[in-house]
Amino acid sequence: MSTTTNTKVTLGSKVLNIFRTQRALPAFVGSVIIWLLTAAIAGRGLTGTLTSSIAIGTFLFFVGIGQMFVITSGNGGIDLSVPYVMTVSAYITASVMHGQNVKLISGLLAALAVGIVVGLLNVFLIEIIAMPPIIATLSVGFILQSATLVLSTKSSGIPSPRIFINLATGNVGPIPNMAIFGIIVGIIFTLILTRSSYGRAIQGIGQSRSAARLAGLKSQRLTIYAYLISSLFAAFTGFLLAGYAGGPSLTMGGNYQLGSIAVVVLGGSLIAGGLSNVPGIWAAALLLTLLITLVNVAHLGAGAQDVVQGVLIVLVLTVGGTKRQKD
Numbered sequence: 001m002s003t004t005t006n007t008k009v010t011l012g013s014k015v016l017n018i019f020r021t022q023r024a025l026p027a028f029v030g031s032v033i034i035w036l037l038t039a040a041i042a043g044r045g046l047t048g049t050l051t052s053s054i055a056i057g058t059f060l061f062f063v064g065i066g067q068m069f070v071i072t073s074g075n076g077g078i079d080l081s082v083p084y085v086m087t088v089s090a091y092i093t094a095s096v097m098h099g100q101n102v103k104l105i106s107g108l109l110a111a112l113a114v115g116i117v118v119g120l121l122n123v124f125l126i127e128i129i130a131m132p133p134i135i136a137t138l139s140v141g142f143i144l145q146s147a148t149l150v151l152s153t154k155s156s157g158i159p160s161p162r163i164f165i166n167l168a169t170g171n172v173g174p175i176p177n178m179a180i181f182g183i184i185v186g187i188i189f190t191l192i193l194t195r196s197s198y199g200r201a202i203q204g205i206g207q208s209r210s211a212a213r214l215a216g217l218k219s220q221r222l223t224i225y226a227y228l229i230s231s232l233f234a235a236f237t238g239f240l241l242a243g244y245a246g247g248p249s250l251t252m253g254g255n256y257q258l259g260s261i262a263v264v265v266l267g268g269s270l271i272a273g274g275l276s277n278v279p280g281i282w283a284a285a286l287l288l289t290l291l292i293t294l295v296n297v298a299h300l301g302a303g304a305q306d307v308v309q310g311v312l313i314v315l316v317l318t319v320g321g322t323k324r325q326k327d
Helices: 002-021 025-042 046-072 082-097 101-128 133-155 162-169 177-195 197-207 209-214 219-245 256-266 278-298 302-320
Strands: none
Touching: 025 046, 025 256, 025 278, 046 082, 046 177, 046 197, 046 219, 046 256, 046 278, 082 101, 082 133, 082 219, 082 256, 101 133, 101 162, 101 219, 162 177, 162 219, 177 197, 177 278, 197 209, 197 219, 209 219, 256 278
């Protein structure tokens, strides 16, 4: 009897250890489970559910990558301006393009300009004024929200260029363009995080700023880049989402504030900073997107989505831990 109990305990410990060392694994496993469960409840659409969820989840994946760099930098780093950057970027780019195909590049440049300006403003408040990141980025977000309300009265309903809509919503065979784009971007930023000097340095300062300082790393400069990357991704995602939806709307960024943080945590990155995982963020974005589909299919209501999402985050933090593993 004791031998059987010990075997069960040992097996459970091994499984728990696997989840703790392979931090992205819960997101991948959860995605498969929810995908199959959704298909079983709906009774059809196994392939269609997956491909459409990957396409829609790509937007969350993009903002998650940007948020990842901020969180990885440590020191309480978090960017709450993400949804507001997305929305104001969508309205500004829509105004610039005004539904004309020839102005597509101008719209893209406008989105990038929005990201740079907001990123620098966040950095100014955090690094120069010394405001806490949460307060600084949320304050910037409220400013952007007011600007968006003004813009919406002047540019509401302007569609994206037809060529842009076709690119955002089109497929290559059975695979959505957004899914292909997301995979390419994911590979690029995986290499940046794991192989580039910046990627290793941003993880270094997230693990220990004092040790990084002794190693000659400039924490302030690395943090500036992190917030710029986050704002650029948010602005670019707003640009893409406007094309996917056919135009901007005031509520388009609403689910991305907590969502961008959730995918970083669920994907296996440490909320304390210093360790991140791009493939895990992709899996977590797919997981949350499939979760929304499951809630809709099961007719559970929007509140159930928030409850399940919160339970998932708590479960992952409990199993994986929130502290950095010691060498």
